[in-house]
Each structure stands twice: as structure tokens, then as C-alpha cells.
Amino acid sequence: MQKIYFLLASILLTVTSIAQPTQNVRGKVFDSETFSPITAAKVQIPTKDSTNLYRAITDDDGSFLISNVPVGKYSLIVTFFGYDDKTVHIEVNSGKETILDIPMTEAYYTNAEEVVVTARKSGEVINELALISARQFSVEETNRYAGSRSDPARMASNFAGVQGADDSRNDIVVRGNSPLGVVWKVEGIDIPNPSHFATSGSTGGPVTILNNKLLGNSDFFMSAFPAEYGNSTAAVFDLKLRNGNNSNHEFTGQFGFLGTELLAEGPMSKTGNSSYLIMGRYSTLSIFKAMGIKIGTDAVPEYGDGAFKFNWRFKNGGNLSFFGIGGKSNIQIMISEQTKVSTEMYGEGDRDQYFGTSMLVSGFNYKQSLSDKTFLTTTLAYSYDEQHSHHNYLLRHVDTLLKGTPDEFQNITIDSAYQLMGYQFQFHKVAYHIAVTHKFNTRHLIKAGINTDLYYTIQRDSALALVTDKNFQLRWDYSGAYTLIQPFIQWKWRATENMDVTAGLHAQYFSLSNRFSGIEPRIGWRWKIKNNHSIFAGAGMHSQTQPLYTYTYNKFDANGDKIYHNKNMDFSKSIHTGIGYESFLGKSWNLKFETYYQYLYSIPVTIQPSSFSLINMGAGFQRFFPDSLSNKGTGRNYGLEVTVQKFFDKSFFVLVTASLYDSQYKGSDGVMRNTSYNGNYVFNVLGGKEFKLGVKQSISLGIKATYAGGQRYGYVDLVETEKYHELVFVDEGFNSRRFKNYFRLDLKLSWKYNARKLTHEIGLDLVNILNTKNVLSLAYAPNLVDPTAEPIATKNQLGFLPLFYYKIDFRFTKKTN
Numbered sequence: 001m002q003k004i005y006f007l008l009a010s011i012l013l014t015v016t017s018i019a020q021p022t023q024n025v026r027g028k029v030f031d032s033e034t035f036s037p038i039t040a041a042k043v044q045i046p047t048k049d050s051t052n053l054y055r056a057i058t059d060d061d062g063s064f065l066i067s068n069v070p071v072g073k074y075s076l077i078v079t080f081f082g083y084d085d086k087t088v089h090i091e092v093n094s095g096k097e098t099i100l101d102i103p104m105t106e107a108y109y110t111n112a113e114e115v116v117v118t119a120r121k122s123g124e125v126i127n128e129l130a131l132i133s134a135r136q137f138s139v140e141e142t143n144r145y146a147g148s149r150s151d152p153a154r155m156a157s158n159f160a161g162v163q164g165a166d167d168s169r170n171d172i173v174v175r176g177n178s179p180l181g182v183v184w185k186v187e188g189i190d191i192p193n194p195s196h197f198a199t200s201g202s203t204g205g206p207v208t209i210l211n212n213k214l215l216g217n218s219d220f221f222m223s224a225f226p227a228e229y230g231n232s233t234a235a236v237f238d239l240k241l242r243n244g245n246n247s248n249h250e251f252t253g254q255f256g257f258l259g260t261e262l263l264a265e266g267p268m269s270k271t272g273n274s275s276y277l278i279m280g281r282y283s284t285l286s287i288f289k290a291m292g293i294k295i296g297t298d299a300v301p302e303y304g305d306g307a308f309k310f311n312w313r314f315k316n317g318g319n320l321s322f323f324g325i326g327g328k329s330n331i332q333i334m335i336s337e338q339t340k341v342s343t344e345m346y347g348e349g350d351r352d353q354y355f356g357t358s359m360l361v362s363g364f365n366y367k368q369s370l371s372d373k374t375f376l377t378t379t380l381a382y383s384y385d386e387q388h389s390h391h392n393y394l395l396r397h398v399d400t401l402l403k404g405t406p407d408e409f410q411n412i413t414i415d416s417a418y419q420l421m422g423y424q425f426q427f428h429k430v431a432y433h434i435a436v437t438h439k440f441n442t443r444h445l446i447k448a449g450i451n452t453d454l455y456y457t458i459q460r461d462s463a464l465a466l467v468t469d470k471n472f473q474l475r476w477d478y479s480g481a482y483t484l485i486q487p488f489i490q491w492k493w494r495a496t497e498n499m500d501v502t503a504g505l506h507a508q509y510f511s512l513s514n515r516f517s518g519i520e521p522r523i524g525w526r527w528k529i530k531n532n533h534s535i536f537a538g539a540g541m542h543s544q545t546q547p548l549y550t551y552t553y554n555k556f557d558a559n560g561d562k563i564y565h566n567k568n569m570d571f572s573k574s575i576h577t578g579i580g581y582e583s584f585l586g587k588s589w590n591l592k593f594e595t596y597y598q599y600l601y602s603i604p605v606t607i608q609p610s611s612f613s614l615i616n617m618g619a620g621f622q623r624f625f626p627d628s629l630s631n632k633g634t635g636r637n638y639g640l641e642v643t644v645q646k647f648f649d650k651s652f653f654v655l656v657t658a659s660l661y662d663s664q665y666k667g668s669d670g671v672m673r674n675t676s677y678n679g680n681y682v683f684n685v686l687g688g689k690e691f692k693l694g695v696k697q698s699i700s701l702g703i704k705a706t707y708a709g710g711q712r713y714g715y716v717d718l719v720e721t722e723k724y725h726e727l728v729f730v731d732e733g734f735n736s737r738r739f740k741n742y743f744r745l746d747l748k749l750s751w752k753y754n755a756r757k758l759t760h761e762i763g764l765d766l767v768n769i770l771n772t773k774n775v776l777s778l779a780y781a782p783n784l785v786d787p788t789a790e791p792i793a794t795k796n797q798l799g800f801l802p803l804f805y806y807k808i809d810f811r812f813t814k815k816t817n
Contacts, residue, residue: 181234
């Protein structure tokens with residue numbers, strides 16, 4: 001035994017004594033507005049060791065290379081005459097090269113042609129036309145957040161003004177708005193819901209299809225966003241796909257609870273003018289099931305997803321990319337296989353459910369600097385999303401066996417089963433985006449373009465109106481084509497050295513309902529006061545189509561002819577206003593206050609007086625089946641948000657956010673009520689610290705605590721609930737009640753080891769580590785043991801969930817002569 005201890009100690013000493021691994025830091029520096037490369041920019045990585053100088057000068061393409069940088073964390077500084085200095089916090093690992101895209105902002109020129117240079121701070125958004133309610137989505141930064149599961153939406157739920165709607169899903173509520181108001185964009189085009197098990201019309205799901213290993217730094221907008229963004233009343237994710245390594249072949253493998261995945265990237269030619277990036281993931285639980293390993297439930301979610309990006313850089317400065325993202329998922333919840341009265345992880349119900357979804361988006365993007373002042377970007381893409389399901393209703397009873405003995409138990413018997421409903425929705429779309437940016441000088445810039453979406457949908461759905469019926473009712477039977485067209489123009493004016501103004505116009509036309517939004521103005525203003533302080537304000541009008549399937553839900557007239565009674569619905573519309581203050585404290589601390597008011601109007605509500613409003617829909621797995629609607633509903637959201645953030649630059653980060661808000665609406669009965677998302681307050685405290693174990697190893701610890709107002713609910717109509725076998729609420733007192741407040745504590749641990757050309761990482765994300773019983777909603781739950789009991793139960797949020805992963809990064813260095 002002593003020999004074994006001696007051997008282990010020797011290995012440990014050997015590991016920690018080997019020379020520190022190094023890696024290359026490469027990238028490209030370009031103008032943030034015209035995307036023109038910046039030649040002869042100075043790039044340097046300051047270190048405490050003055051004997052080692054890590055610096056480079058960008059070439060004609062704006063590219064730079066700093067070789068043999070020891071692994072660790074650094075601040076990279078870029079300077080160039082006529083541009084504001086830029087600082088980027090980076091992490092160098094041995095298994096992958098650090099590759100950066102660094103946009104720089106042209107400095108302000110006075111009338112005397114004096115150059116006024118300032119420093120650009122961490123966390124500033126990529127799109128410089130956004131002056132209010134915008135956040136940069138840094139993958140490296142947000143991936144440290146405990147409980148986020150490498151999911152972009154769950155990561156964003158830590159921002160002020162953003163919260164999750166359901167722990168088991170990644171829908172997000174932004175400033176009290178329904179998740180329906182969130183739009184996802186890639187390369188300038190709107191994409192379908194990028195989630196597995198995504199209900200038609202929703203914007204979230206249990207597992208994201210997006211993989212953060214594919215993403216570059218992106219932007220997240222919450223209100224009064226620039227005119228180029230449309231068809232949204234709540235928020236926009238503007239995602240950027242990174243290019244593969246154009247110099248060396250690199251590989252990543254990861255095995256974890258949420259999936260087993262592989263990624264490969266590298267050059268496609270010896271010149272370095274092209275690259276590839278390909279990745280795929282498959283559900284680990286499905287692999288376990290195929291191996292016969294029991295995981296506690298037979299309702300195993302099966303899903304797989306993949307992505308790719310091929311990139312070519314031409315001699316004329318043009319850049320062409322071919323990209324794709326897609327996923328497929330299926331699940332079978334077989335209540336009929338339950339023979340014992342128990343609580344299964346998916347809850348007990350009265351039907352077997354079969355549900356599956358598919359999603360794909362693929363296209364070409366071309367970027368070209370037409371001159372040193374003009375830049376063109378255009379994207380042509382095809383997308384497809386599909387949902388299908390069918391339910392079999394079960395008639396069951398309970399027998400008590402071995403009654404009166406210590407072995408007494410209750411057994412469930414299936415009396416009969418029959419099909420209750422079935423549907424399949426398919427949405428095909430061809431999307432085209434083109435935008436031209438022209439900078440007249442350092443003070444004036446204009447960007448104009450158009451987004452055009454051509455849809456073709458096929459929708460089939462039939463169901464029994466009541467479980468006791470024998471005849472199926474056809475609810476959807478539609479196929480057809482229609483378009484959504486969105487032109488825009490926006491202008492940026494640097495009024496003074498410290499003051500920026502943006503203004504723009506947006507419009508949209510939807511041919512299915514033959515509705516035009518009108519001209520929607522947007523405006524933003526930011527004044528940078530001395531000593532890194534600034535104040536900002538903005539306003540904008542926004543509109544959004546309803547979930548596409550709601551337009552084609554049909555009924556029948558007295559002659560048996562189909563009536564699309566909601567086909568002419570107008571856009572939901574809103575007016576956003578906001579004002580705020582921001583201060584950068586030192587190199588990495590940031591403080592922000594922002595207050596806002598949003599007025600929503602033209603919201604679909606029932607023609608007959610009721611509490612129903614589309615403003616409350618959008619979170620969960622249920623579709624909704626609206627009666628005849630009219631755009632006469634209203635709503636309003638207002639609140640105050642506070643953010644204190646210390647960016648991860650050395651060894652730790654801190655993020656504290658507080659949101660105080662109120663969200664209310666009026667249905668067709670004219671009564672002002674709480675929306676279903678009116679929690680009134682959310683507080684997040686996140687932090688993380690890295691501890692170095694020699695030159696090669698490190699341990700990271702992250703923690704997150706969330707405290708929020710409880711979910712809203714109302715009073716159940718028991719008669720209607722028993723009739724339709726689903727919860728039906730009465731109008732009186734709707735959303736007047738609330739469950740107890742929400743609290744969750746998450747913990748994240750990881751260990752990293754940098755060997756030569758190889759990086760190992762093992763992590764454990766402990767979600768809801770205290771197993772707090774947070775109530776999500778009421779649920780329809782008939783009691784098989786006592787059929788006379790009320791068929792109502794509370795449904796809890798996600799309990800304790802430990803998520804592990806092991807990741808390995810390694811590379812093959814290109815040989816040189």
C-alpha cells in the first residue's frame with residue numbers, strides 16, 4: 001500500500017513540475033460598423049513578467065498571431081490611431097487555439113480634425129446601433145453561470161429583467177412579457193424555436209438545440225431595439241456563429257447527462273482561406289436505454305442535434321459561409337404501463353402521450369466590403385419545423401390486493417383505451433435578408449435593408465370534443481403559402497465626442513392576414529459623462545404576428561363549411577420607453593440602473609366578454625384553441641432594474657441583478673388583472689472563483705441564488721374541468737392568487753487540466769441543490785383511489801438535478817516546412 005501511495009505522489013509531483021503548456025492567440029481586427037479590416041493595429045498581452053513580450057501587428061487582412069502564450073487568463077489590448085482602444089479578457093487553454101474577432105470603434109473627430117480616443121469597456125454590445133436595454137451575450141462569461149446547463153436562454157435568465165417561466169423548460173419572461181414575444185435570429189434571419197420538444201408557436205423547450213460551442217459573442221435586446229429587428233414585442237436573441245479554426249485541426253469530445261457530443265474544426269485548404277466546423281450530439285439517456293441501463297423512468301426523452309459552418313474568404317475581401325443547425329426529438333409517456341399507484345417523474349395522468357418535433361435551418365451568408373465606407377451582408381436560408389402528437393385516453397380502475405395484510409397494495413387495471421386526439425404541423429420557410437451599411441464619416445452612418453420570409457404550412461389536427469364523444473372534430477385542415485416582409489432603415493449620429501443618437505424606421509406586412517403594421521419609429525440616445533459614467537434613453541414602436549397556427553384554427557358553419565374565424569387577426573403591438581444610468585468602475589466592474597414602461601395594445605382577446613388574452617399564452621407544452629378573437633386587448637409593464645457586475649478578468653466574477661416590476665392586462669371584459677407572468681420581483685446573486693493548482697491545473701467554483709415572486713393562478717371551475725378533463729378557470733379572480741415565493745440555489749464545480757495540446761475538464765452542475773419544492777401551477781389530476789376527490793393537484797418545479805460532464809479538447813498542429 002505504501003508503494004502505491006508513493007507512486008501516486010510521484011505522478012502528482014511529475015504532473016505539476018512539467019513546464020507550463022502554451023497556445024496560440026489569433027484573431028482579426030476590423031471596423032465595428034463597416035467590418036473593413038484594420039491594418040497595422042497593435043495587439044498586445046501585458047504580463048507581470050516583463051521579459052516575455054506577447055504582441056503582434058495586424059496584417060493587410062486585419063489578422064494577427066501571438067505564439068506560445070502560456071495557458072491562463074489575460075487582458076488583450078488593441079490600439080490603432082483613429083480608433084478607440086479595445087480591451088478583451090481572454091482565457092488560453094492548451095487544447096484549443098484562442099481565436100478572436102475584435103471590432104473597433106472609430107474615434108470621434110472634432111472640427112479641427114483632432115482625434116479623441118476613449119477606451120471600450122467589457123460587456124458592451126456588438127451592435128453599436130443599440131444604445132438602451134441591450135446586453136452582450138459572452139459565451140465564455142455566461143458559461144460560468146451555475147445552473148445554466150450551457151443553454152443560451154437559461155444563461156440570459158440571469159440578466160436583470162429576465163427570468164425563467166418553468167425550471168423544466170428554457171422559456172424566458174422578459175419584463176413581464178409572454179415568452180411568445182421572444183425572437184431568435186442567426187445571420188440576420190429569424191429562425192424557428194431552437195429547442196427540442198418545442199410546442200408549436202412557443203419559443204422554448206426542455207433542451208436547447210443550440211450548442212454554445214458553436215456560438216460567438218452575441219447580442220440580447222430587451223426593448224426599443226434598433227430598427228433592423230422586428231416581429232417581436234419582448235426580446236431578440238441575435239446569435240453569431242463562429243468560424244472554425246482556419247489554421248489547425250481541433251477536436252472536442254464531451255460526455256454528460258444532457259448529451260454525448262463530438263466537434264471537429266479546421267482548415268479546408270493550405271492557404272488558410274477556408275475552414276470547417278461540424279458538431280453533433282445525442283441524448284445520453286437514450287444511449288443508456290439502448291444499453292439496458294435503468295434510469296428511474298421509462299419515459300426517456302430521445303433527441304439528437306447537429307450543426308455545421310463552412311467558411312470561405314476570397315481575395316476581393318468577400319466572405320461566404322454555409323451554415324446549418326437542426327435537431328429531432330421524441331418521447332413516449334406511457335401511463336398505461338403503470339400498474340402501481342405511485343408518483344412518476346412525469347406525473348400521473350389519464351392518457352398515453354406520443355410527442356415528437358423536428359427543426360432545421362440552413363443557408364448561405366455573404367459579406368463584402370464594397371469600399372472602405374460601405375459594407376454589404378446578405379443571407380438566403382431555408383428552415384423547417386414540425387410537431388406531431390397523438391393521445392390515447394385510458395379508462396382505469398384501482399384494485400386493492402392482499403387487503404388487510406402487511407403486503408396490501410393497490411394495482412391499476414386498464415379497462416379500455418381509445419384515441420383521443422392526433423395532429424401534425426409542418427412549417428417550411430425560405431428567408432432572405434439583405435442590408436447595406438454606409439459610413440459617411442466618423443459622425444454619420446446609415447444602415448438599410450429588408451427581411452423577406454416565404455412560408456408554406458401544412459396543418460392537420462382532429463380530436464374528440466369530449467372524452468365521452470365518439471366522433472372526431474376536425475380542428476385544423478390547412479395548407480397554404482404566405483409572406484412576411486420587413487423593410488428597415490436606421491441612422492447613427494455621433495452628435496459630440498460623448499453623445500450618440502440613433503433613429504430608425506421599421507415596418508412589416510403579413511399576407512396571410514393582409515395586415516400592415518404601419519411605420520414604426522425607433523430612437524435611442526446615450527450621453528457619456530466624464531469618469532466612465534453615462535445616461536441613456538430610448539423609445540420604439542414594435543409589432544408581432546400571432547403564433548402561426550392560431551390563424552388557421554377552423555370551425556364549421558351551419559352548412560358544414562370551414563370558417564377560419566381568426567385568419568384576419570392584426571399584429572400585437574407595443575410601445576417601449578426606457579431611461580437609465582450606467583457606470584464602469586475600474587477595469588472590470590459595472591453598475592447599471594434602468595427603468596422602463598411598455599404599453600401593449602391590439603392584443604387578441606375573445607369577442608365575448610372574458611378574462612382570456614393571448615398576452616398570457618406561450619409557456620408550457622400546451623397549445624391553445626381560441627374562440628373568435630379581436631385585437632382589442634391591452635396591457636402594460638413597468639419596472640426598475642439594477643445590475644452590479646464584475647467581469648471575469650483574473651480569477652473571479654460577480655453578478656447581482658434585481659428586477660422590480662408590475663405586469664397587468666385587460667381582457668374583453670374590461671377588467672384589469674395580473675398577467676400570468678407578473679411575479680413582481682426577481683433577485684439573482686451569482687459568483688465564481690477559480691483556484692490555480694500549479695501551472696497546469698485549476699478548480700472553479702460557481703454559485704447562484706434566485707429569489708422571485710410566486711406563480712399566479714386563479715379559481716378552478718370544477719364542473720367545466722370534469723367535463724373537459726382539463727383545468728378550466730373562472731373569470732372572476734383569475735390570476736388574483738399566487739403560490740409561495742420561488743427560491744433556488746445552484747452550485748457548479750469544475751476541474752481543468754492543461755496538458756500539451758490537450759485540455760481535460762470535468763464538471764458537476766448541481767441544480768436546486770437544496771431540493772426546494774417550488775410550486776409551478778395547478779394540474780388536472782383525477783384520483784384513481786378516490787374518484788369523488790377534486791381532480792386538482794399542485795405541480796412542482798424541478799427538484800434537485802445533478803448534471804455531470806467530461807470534456808476533452810485536443811488539436812493537431814499544421815506542419816510547416
